[in-house]
Amino acid sequence: MTATPSTAPGIAPAAGASTDFGTLPLPPATLENLQRLGYTAMTPIQAATLPLTLAGHDLIAQAKTGSGKTAAFALALLANLNPRRFAVQSLVLCPTRELADQVTQELRRLARAEDHIKILTLCGGSTMRPQLASLEHGAHIVVGTPGRILDHLERGSLDLQALNTLVLDEADRMLDMGFFDDIATVAKQCPAQRQTLLFSATYPEGIAKLSARFLREPKEVKLLSTHAAGKIRQRFVEVAEDQRLHAVSMLLNHYRPVSTIAFCNTKQQCRDLVEVLRAQGFAALELHGDLDQRDRDQVLVRFANRSCSVLVATDIAARGLDIAQLEAVINVDITPDPATHTHRIGRTGRIDEAGWAFSLASLDEMGRVGQLETALGFTTEWEPLAALADADPAHPLRPPMRTLQIVGGRKEKIRPGDVLGALTKDLGYAAAQVGKINVNEFSTYVAVEAGIAAEALQRLSAGKIKGRSVKVRLLGD
Template sequence: MNFHQATPIQEMAIPKILKGSDLLACAQTGTGKTGAYLIPILDRVPDYPKGQISTLILVPTRELAQQIDEQVQGLGYYVDATSIAIYGGNKGPEWEQQKKALTQGADVIIATPGRLIAHLQLGYVKFDQLKTLILDEADRMLDMGFIGDIMNILKHLPAQRQTLLFSATMPPKIRDLARRIMHQPEEINLAVSKPAEGIDQQFYLAGDAQKVPLLIHLMQSVENPSMVLFTSRKSEVNVIVRALKKMKWDARGISSDSEQGERETILRDFKNRAFPILVATDVLSRGIDIDNLSHVVNFDVPRDPEDYVHRIGRTARAAAKGTAITFINDQDQHRVVRIERLLEKELEKRSITEGLGLGPAPLWDPKKDRGNKKKTTAPQTSSSAEKPKRFFNKKKKTGPAKTQG
């Protein structure tokens, strides 16, 4: 596959995994974590009997499961490794295909916890010959509430196994989980706080109603963009897509509420450059490898500083260049301060909306008490604050309507 040099996480992890140690590894997304555990695991596949599940990989999202499955097929081609991704959806042909793989024994199973639990409850899944358990993006799985499912799955696994836990961050709850499921793990900790040097980080002060027209202005001079726009609220995905389409930009959205087939089609078309803007929740901020993104946009500031690093890490991968645009409204300013602490530097905040005829931008004042902001800055008409879909009012020359969108 034209891999010539190990990344730092691969160089440190592969010998420990080959030695058979349990491993707790913390490394930023985009640093080669998947190869760090797949390469040594696949190296062992010819030593195990066929028809038995030797490796189980648990992941938080179906997109990551699919991507790892593809990498198993590529990396494991010459060791005759079989694999399948087990993730949610209707109990149709995919369910039967998953059941067949689980009963006949694929070498590597990559699964989201909820879907695997559904199969386990029917009694036909046997993990008695399992050699290795891998939890990838473990911190994200805990954030998504999978701890109960993970502990349930562990009851079906042999006590004598190698356990590898890979995480992009190392909060206390990850160490607590490691103590519960691992045996004297070795540890690897690589810095997670620094975005790639090739990312041009741009921050703009903007009210919610100003964000779409400001984005259109910023993108006017960009040729052939390929952009992922992140929002923290899945309810906003379709709202933003409609607003962009009204401004003659081709955009599509993806969130955890999207149907399985629709998500797969949209993600495939975006990777193939069928449309320029993908609007997504944090379901895409971790682990998903999309080549040659020109821009990442934070429509709102991520709740956690580490998530900012993961979001903008979708661009400027593998030493490439990229641009990360972040919009800051009044309520998100304290989150920017936390990002600055993590990055250990002050970030430039630009205020350009008034010069564009979009009205004044929010003032940068992160120490201001915004607890009663809705009462003190209520719009003049009672209806405007109740229309989150109304990002931009072309009829008004005094600026965009105040919204929650």
């Protein structure tokens, strides 16, 4: 079917469009919850899409990570939900487990206005048994990756007959990963009378194919955007091949970003760069396909809570990551694919934030730089390598936080408030000294200021959480 644009492709909604959540047909309890969560005004993608989705239209929307797209579809699917009907009414498909986890966390926050909304995450990399047990108890919303959702459908453990909303999040990345057939099979098992919402950062050919097959007269929203209103400052640095890895440390020492993702084209280059950075005193971690799920989860927790300064990653491993306040991206190599370049640098410069995007280019890569200029319509700004400050031994770049791992998580009924209370009420630390708290199935991670980490480890190990002694260890150096 042909899409019916509500907003002409490439044109943002009118400047006078309301950004007040109060103008939307949302229940008072939802509006109060949004206010408590700090949602003071709609982002452009929310203002453009929510009036359409709340009216029941199918949707194709161009939206990048960090644009507020999760709330854009979450509020729509929650509005369609009947809490008293204990059946799967909404399904969100994501390309990666990490994105699925992030979507689930945000859905849980936004669903607080209603009591007893059960949300399940079904992704590969986790054993089937706990997922099967959770499904037996029922759920209202399921968030997952196409392959694992398909596994459950084939087993008969997931029933979608009551579904009224299907969301395809980061659809372009799912297509890149070869999920078209899996998505098609899942969609066929959903009721024909449903609302389908498709969000994609780019519009490759496969998006039109998805739309034609699975959406009914969709509205289209494609915002004119250059990564958060041009807040990404791009610089290119010419390097000799043997300077490439050292140039990364020079950029870090010169600009001193608190958090940086360095993208490499290969796993081996990830390993080599992490070795170089650690030798120079940086808190650097690698993220690539060779890590097992436990190590991957710990890496992501430590980077997101600011106890790691540099995440060195391959493109595939970093798909779906949404890291708040990412100050810099470094392209250790020039990618030959303009869409990949766009995805890489789009992780910084989020809404209301500025960011740096640095790209290292050898003479052999100048052709690729020219291709990016032509395809993406920008003029390259070059920064001389010699102008960058080298390491200052007296002031090494160190992360502001450290991570404590507590043995025990959701299975032991531990909640973030339990951990915060143990650190502040019981041990007397200021709340400002405690950072992000992540409660997983079997482990809990809490970030604390680096200066109190060793002491907090000893005191928490000797204390109790929820009246029970716990094992605690300090992650990293």
